[in-house]
Amino acid sequence: MPRNRIDKPSEGNFDSIFSYRAETIRSRFFTEIRDNKKIVVTKCPNCGMVGVPARSTCVKCFAGLKEFVEIGNTSTVTTYSVINTFREFYPLKPRFIFGMIHLDGADNGWVHMIGDVNPKDMKIGKVAKVKFIKIL
Ligand SMILES: [Zn+2]
Numbered sequence: 590m591p592r593n594r595i596d597k598p599s600e601g602n603f604d605s606i607f608s609y610r611a612e613t614i615r616s617r618f619f620t621e622i623r624d625n626k627k628i629v630v631t632k633c634p635n636c637g638m639v640g641v642p643a644r645s646t647c648v649k650c651f652a653g654l655k656e657f658v659e660i661g662n663t664s665t666v667t668t669y670s671v672i673n674t675f676r677e678f679y680p681l682k683p684r685f686i687f688g689m690i691h692l693d694g695a696d697n698g699w700v701h702m703i704g705d706v707n708p709k710d711m712k713i714g715k716v717a718k719v720k721f722i723k724i725l
Pocket residue numbers: 633634635636637638647648649650651652
């Protein structure tokens with residue numbers, strides 16, 4: 590995909606296009622979601638942190654991670670933002686919500702899209718159930 594070069598940032602406008610290469614641990618995380626509709630993450634053998642998404646190194650103590658655990662399909666919204674402006678790299682057309690969710694069984698939050706809710710009804714502390722949908 591051709592990219593527009595940004596020579597001079599404009600105030601109040603942030604455009605970003607990036608690519609990402611998942612390593613082995615992260616690939617399993619995405620594969621479990623796609624193929625099995627499960628959220629499988631890593632648990633640290635040193636400090637016990639269950640981190641979302643799965644990763645090869647613990648963000649808390651830097652230990653290597655290889656143990657996978659399945660966590661719950663419900664979460665609590667800890668913060669959110671209603672997106673009203675279109676950006677080409679968004680997977681959905683506005684109006685939608687990006688939020689920090691805390692999945693049951695995890696020790697950290699995860700930024701994700703939140704759907705099936707009227708933005709007027711969104712609030713911090715709301716319980717959100719995971720719904721697996723194909724968007725791309
Ligand atoms: Zn750790």
